[in-house]
Amino acid sequence: xxxxxxxxxxxxxxxxxxxxxxxxxxxxxxxxxxxxxxxxxxxxxxxxxxxxxxxxxxxxxxxxxxxxxxxxxxxxxxxxxxxxxxxxxxxxxxxxxxxxxxxxxxxxxxxxxxxxxxxxxxxxxxxxxxxxxxxxxxxxxxxxxxxxxxxxxxxxxxxxxxxxxxxxxxxxxxxxxxxxxxxxxxxxxxxxxxxxxxxxxxxxxxxxxxxxxxxxxxxxxxxxxxxxxxxxxxxxxxxxxxxxxxxxxxxxxxxxxxxxxxxxxxxxxxxxxxxxxxxxxxxxxxxxxxxxxxxxxxxxxxxxxxxxxxxxxxxxxxxxxxxxxxxxxxxxxxxxxxxxxxxxxxxxxxxxxxxxxxxxxxxxxxxxxxxxxxxxxxxxxxxxxxxxxxxxxxxxxxxxxxxxxxxxxxxxxxxxxxxxxxxxxxxxxxxxxxxxxxxxxxxxxxxxxxxxxxxxxxxxxxxxxxxxxxxxxxxxxxxxxxxxxxxxxxxxxxxxxxxxxxxxxxxxxxxxxxxxxxxxxxxxxxxxxxxxxxxxxxxxxxxxxxxxxxxxxxxx
Numbered sequence: 213x214x215x216x217x218x219x220x221x222x223x224x225x226x227x228x229x230x231x232x233x234x235x236x237x238x239x240x241x242x243x244x245x246x247x248x249x250x251x252x253x254x255x256x257x258x259x260x261x262x263x264x265x266x267x268x269x270x271x272x273x274x275x276x277x278x279x280x281x282x283x284x285x286x287x288x289x290x291x292x293x294x295x296x297x298x299x300x301x302x303x304x305x306x307x308x309x310x311x312x313x314x315x316x317x318x319x320x321x322x323x324x325x326x327x328x329x330x331x332x333x334x335x336x337x338x339x340x341x342x343x344x345x346x347x348x349x350x351x352x353x354x355x356x357x358x359x360x361x362x363x364x365x366x367x368x369x370x371x372x373x374x375x376x377x378x379x380x381x382x383x384x385x386x387x388x389x390x391x392x393x394x395x396x397x398x399x400x401x402x403x404x405x406x407x408x409x410x411x412x413x414x415x416x417x418x419x420x421x422x423x424x425x426x427x428x429x430x431x432x433x434x435x436x437x438x439x440x441x442x443x444x445x446x447x448x449x450x451x452x453x454x455x456x457x458x459x460x461x462x463x464x465x466x467x468x469x470x471x472x473x474x475x476x477x478x479x480x481x482x483x484x485x486x487x488x489x490x491x492x493x494x495x496x497x498x499x500x501x502x503x504x505x506x507x508x509x510x511x512x513x514x515x516x517x518x519x520x521x522x523x524x525x526x527x528x529x530x531x532x533x534x535x536x537x538x539x540x541x542x543x544x545x546x547x548x549x550x551x552x553x554x555x556x557x558x559x560x561x562x563x564x565x566x567x568x569x570x571x572x573x574x575x576x577x578x579x580x581x582x583x584x585x586x587x588x589x590x591x592x593x594x595x596x597x598x599x600x601x602x603x604x605x606x607x608x609x610x611x612x613x614x615x616x617x618x619x620x621x622x623x624x625x626x627x628x629x630x631x632x633x634x635x636x637x638x639x640x641x642x643x644x645x646x647x648x649x650x651x652x653x654x655x656x657x658x659x660x661x662x663x664x665x666x667x668x669x670x671x672x673x674x675x676x677x678x679x680x681x682x683x684x685x686x687x688x689x690x691x692x693x694x695x696x697x698x699x700x701x702x703x704x705x706x707x708x709x710x711x712x713x714x715x716x717x718x719x720x721x722x723x724x725x726x727x728x729x730x731x732x733x734x735x736x737x738x739x740x741x742x743x744x745x746x747x748x749x750x751x752x753x754x755x756x757x758x759x760x761x762x763x764x765x766x767x768x
Contacts, residue, residue, distance in 0.1 A: 215322045215348065216246040237280065245324035245452050247274050247445075249283045250314045250339065252330040252355075257290030259331035259410060261401040262432045263355050266441035270327050270353060273445030279452070281445070282323070286313045288332045291682065292370045292404060296627065296659035303334060304654045304680070305752050307486075308765045310338025315345050324348060325452050327445060331355030331403050331432070333683070336413035337486035343422065343458045344493040349451040350458050351553050352423045353441050354414040356432030357524040358402030368397040369405045371518055371684035374658055378666015381631050402432030406517030408683030411524045412479035413486060416470040418533050421461040421552030425561050429528035451553050462494040465547040469537075469558070471503055472546050475510040475587030476536050477527070478520060480683030481602045481691055482656075484589060489762030500591055500600040500760050504719070507587030510545055512606055513577045519606045519686040520583070522575045530575040531565070538565040543579050592690055594722040595730070596676070596702050596712070599694035599760035601721055603714075604681070608688050609671040611716035614724070615640045619708045622646065623655055623679070630663045637672035640712040644703045645740065646679030647696025648763040652744065652753035654692075658682035661689055674714045676721065678703055678759070690714060690721055694760040698740065705733040 229242065249271055253263035267283055274281040289299070289306040310330075318326050325348050328339035336352065343350040361368035376393040379385045385393075403410035414428035424444055430437045467487060474483045484503055491498035514536065515521050527533075540546045541562055548559035569576040577583060588606030593599075605611055615638040620626035626643045629635060641660070648654045657679055664670055670687040678696035681689055697704030702723060706712070711724035723730070744750040757767045 214245050214324045216324050235282070241280050244278060244280045245449070246321070247279045247281045247448060248318045248321070248323040248326040249281050250286050250317070250326055250328045251283055252286050252288050252335045254288050256288060257293060257332050258358060258398055258401050259290065259403040260288050260335070260355060263329050263331060265438055266329050266353055266355065269438050269442040270329070270445035273442040274327070274449055277446045277449035279449045282321070284317045286310050288330070288335055291333050291656060295656060295682065296623065300655040301651050301653035301749060303656070304648070304763060305748060307334040307338040307341070308752070310334060311341035311345070314339060314342035318346055318348065325448055326350045327353060327448055329353045329355065331410065333409040333413070333482065336410065336417060337490060340417065340422070340490045341493050344462060344490055347457050347459045349448060349456060350422065351444050351448045351451070352417050353444050354417070354423060354428055356402050356430050356437045357411055358405045359399055359431055359433065359525055360405050360523045361396040361399050363392060363396045367523055368393060369517055369523065369684065370397055371406065371658070371662060373397045374662030374684070375666040378663035381633070381663065382667040384666070400433055404684065405523040405525065406684060407478050407480070407514070407524060408518070409480040409482040412474060412477070412483050412683055415473055415477060415479065415533050416483060416487065419470045419473045419537065420466045421550060422458065425534050426532045429524050429532040431525050431528070447554055454555055456553060456555055459494055461551055461553065462490070462496065463550065464496050464498070466550045467491050467496055467498050468506060469546040469550055471506045472510045472540055473533065473536060475507055475589065476512060476540060477514040478512050478516050478588055478606050481589060481604050481681050482683060484602050485680065485692060485759060485762055489764050492762055492764060503589055504591040507589055510540070510587050511579060511582035512584040512588050513539065513579060513582050515575055515577070515583055518684045526575045530573040531569065534562055534565050535569060535576055538562045538567060539569065539579055542567050590716055590719055592714070592716070592719050592721040594720045596721045596723050597693045599758060601676070601690050601693040603690040603716060604686060605716045606686070608716065610688055612714070613638070613640065613674045613688060614711060614713040615674070617642050617706050617708060617710040617712050619644070619706055623657055623660060626660045627663060630660055630667070633667070635664070635669065635673060637669060639673045640714065641673060641675040642703065642706050642712070643675065643677040643679060644697040646677055647698055648756040648759055649753050650696055650698025651679060652749050652756065654680045654759065654763060656680045656682040657691070658685055661685045661687060676703070676712070676714065688714060692759040693721070694758045696759070700734070700737060700739065702730065705730060705737060
């Protein structure tokens with residue numbers, strides 16, 4: 213029996229039915245499944261600017277396929293706009309709000325299935341958390357990637373604008389050149405164009421079978437994106453008939469596939485946080501150490517920004533995620549028996565995909581000639597991060613560094629020091645009290661890291677934080693340090709000038725201070741008062757878990 217039957221079939225002359233008639237139900241509609249369309253449309257960000265078209269196309273297709281689609285809204289926060297400000301504290305929080313709002317609307321109205329449509333970074337994991345919680349037939353439609361900006365013959369992304377600030381302060385460009393980058397970096401609708409967080413998570417969702425093949429790398433403004441949205445509506449109605457549910461697809465092997473693909477494409481560090489959270493909600497035992505195990509056997513084979521040359525539309529032209537998966541499947545690096553929302557196995561989906569990447573492109577390499585022989589998302593541990601931390605080591609020319617700590621209690625203080633040229637080669641920058649509890653909200657450090665790169669220090673310093681990094685960050689940077697400073701983690705005990713070792717080869721993040729001295733500092737450490745005691749940030753800081761567990765807010 214359909215979940216919506218309690219509304220549509222219950223009492224013959226029910227006020228429930230009267231309400232539904234007011235929104236367009238007719239006599240023959242009350243036996244049809246009700247599908248929610250969670251539409252993340254907004255004009256706040258280019259990532260979500262084109263979602264209304266996708267919602268309309270999927271709604272029309274679902275209706276023609278025999279369902280009664282009902283559209284409702286959910287929120288977004290633009291990371292690119294809020295980056296480097298207090299507003300960025302709300303970004304990770306928005307993941308939970310999105311999840312809660314989709315769950316509330318679908319369960320409150322007894323919907324039989326859901327089409328979730330999103331664009332900006334937290335839309336994807338937020339929707340997936342709700343989908344895993346409810347376990348009703350579901351499909352995700354990605355809003356699509358932005359096309360690259362163009363300036364003087366080179367491709368630009370939003371990261372180009374952040375790096376240009378550092379280039380300005382170091383005298384490499386002038387104000388007019390900075391303005392030119394700003395005006396050309398983001399040419400229209402779509403999510404940030406490199407293999408940053410949005411495109412990483414869309415790729416993961418496609419890999420796990422909750423969105424259609426090839427859909428994760430389509431450009432937002434191309435007609436195939438809207439056509440894919442329409443097909444998604446049709447597919448979901450079929451999934452309802454076949455009773456294909458998210459937890460049938462979100463298996464342990466599906467998560468392993470997603471991690472393998474993320475390693476192969478050079479995806480964002482944020483994927484670690486989000487996949488841990490989704491797995492926990494799906495009741496899958498996945499730990500931060502699983503990422504390291506998979507990293508050691510899966511190479512990076514895609515030459516994508518931020519550390520590479522190409523953007524996501526180039527990956528799409530080269531064969532998209534199915535081409536990457538086919539190479540991994542042939543090498544025994546993903547599980548071909550995993551199914552997708554259409555009920556097909558990955559082996560069936562990839563059957564006609566070439567076993568070798570096309571020779572007229574250089575975005576996807578064969579496994580015999582990888583960019584890096586092992587994955588790029590390394591899990592570092594040591595006395596600074598006993599629960600673990602995440603480092604993106606692709607393209608890092610200085611994978612090991614021991615140097616003096618430069619300690620900052622916030623992102624703003626750190627950025628100010630960088631722009632004043634107070635950071636020198638060999639320094640290890642520590643930005644703390646930016647974790648899930650301490651921030652609260654675990655801000656991304658794209659402004660400081662981009663400024664470092666812009667000043668030419670990207671290969672000469674390290675930066676560690678209990679906050680996060682943008683998918684556009686690269687260099688010797690280590691985030692998600694846990695336990696975080698606000699709960700007594702060792703990162704909160706670092707003094708200015710202390711020796712710190714960051715070693716990507718040994719997977720080590722170490723404060724070179726004796727255990728006796730650390731114990732003395734720990735005894736004198738005073739837990740800081742929370743920055744927010746009310747509102748959503750106050751509530752979030754009271755209930756959020758460690759980043760090593762995905763920074764979830766519904767921990768039992």
